[in-house]
Amino acid sequence: YRGGLLLGIDTSCDDTAAAVVKDGREILSSAVASQVEVHRPFGGVVPEIASRRHLVAILPVIRRALDEAGIAPQDLDGVAATYGPGLVGSLLVGFMAGKALALAIDRPFVGVDHLEGHASSIWLARPALDQPAVVLVASGGHTELLYVRRPGRFESLGGTRDDAAGEAFDKVGRLLGLGYPAGPAVDRLSERGRPDAVRLPRGLSEVDTLDLSFSGLKTAASRYMLPAVRDGRLSLEDAAASLQEAIVDVLVDRLMRAAERTGARVVAATGGVAANRGLRRALSRAAQERALDLILPEPALCTDNGAMIAAAGHFRLLDEGPSDTALAVDPSARI
Ligand code: KG4
Ligand code: ZN
Secondary structure: OOOEEEEEEEEOOOOOOOEEEEHHHHHHHHEEEEEEHHHHHOOOOHHHHHHHHHHHHHHHHHHHHHHHHHHHHHHHEEEEEEEOOOOOHHHEEEEEEEHHHHHHHHEEEEEEHHHHHHHHHHHHHHOOOOEEEEEEEOOOEEEEHHHHHHHHOEEEEEOOOOOOOOHHHHHHHHHHHOOOOOOHHHHHHHHOOOOOOOOOOOOOOOOOOOEEHHHHHHHHHHHHHHHHHHHHOOOHHHHHHHHHHHHHHHHHHHHHHHHHHOOOOOEEOOOHHOOOOHHHHHHHHHHHHHOEEEEOOOOHHHOOOHHHHHHHHHHHHHOEEEEEOOOOOOOOOOO
């Protein structure tokens, strides 16, 4: 493999995604089948349902990615698929489909770490980038800080010790009656609320660490904020804005700390939570104050997609060649 067209597949959670990317930096197509409506009534992703839906969606989604790129399977130079972390039944569907396709067209196959994939969206958002960067990946499933020395070289700097940032939005939002996933609703309500209405804890802010914690926030919100909303002493808008500010403060603080510690001049945020308008504003401000170069991929590149997996796969293939044929899915993979 010396570059070219790579098909990237991700089925780590509840989205079936496939995309064609050229040389790890140019998106030719990106297809995503979302399952959010199927899981909504359950208030979260139901693993058994997710894997069944992936089975139904995987071939049509791959076909759509190829069609939109205007190519046949034989035009591909390789196939990349997520091997972990994620839900085992979900991972298996995309991983096995990718492996089988690579075998059928006799091209290299590479397994990709899902977080490495998220971080690799920086080269899709900024193809010319070649400096080291610190990337915050914040979604419903993960909250991690990664140092990216160069394409394909990732180190974990820290991560959440309990809930993911998206989980904090979703769990407290659910208590507030905002449905699932609650993040976008909190974002919307916050625009009309006072962020200083309630002071919620900022986990690990006094500690010299690049780890994060959101469990204290969740407890405080359910103990003090919820009763106030129920009594009518606190508006839903003020509650949402206070919650959002607490989460955003922690995310911005930790990303800026990571930039300071590593000396990186480029910072980025991705994952579903990076769609949050309050977070995007706060990051822009913080980066500007420190003269840091901020990369905020467009929302469709922040949420799970196949293009980020193809980008990560491209650099892995160049560095290390194809994956061992014995590589299996790993639900608890770590960078
Ligand atoms: O990356 P993603 O689509 O899926 C994974 O979890 O992998 O992220 C979904 C998470 C959910 O927790 C959702 O509430 C949150 O991202 N989210 C947001 C916003 N949009 C999505 N959280 C806050 N503000 C938003 N605008
Ligand atoms: Zn993800």
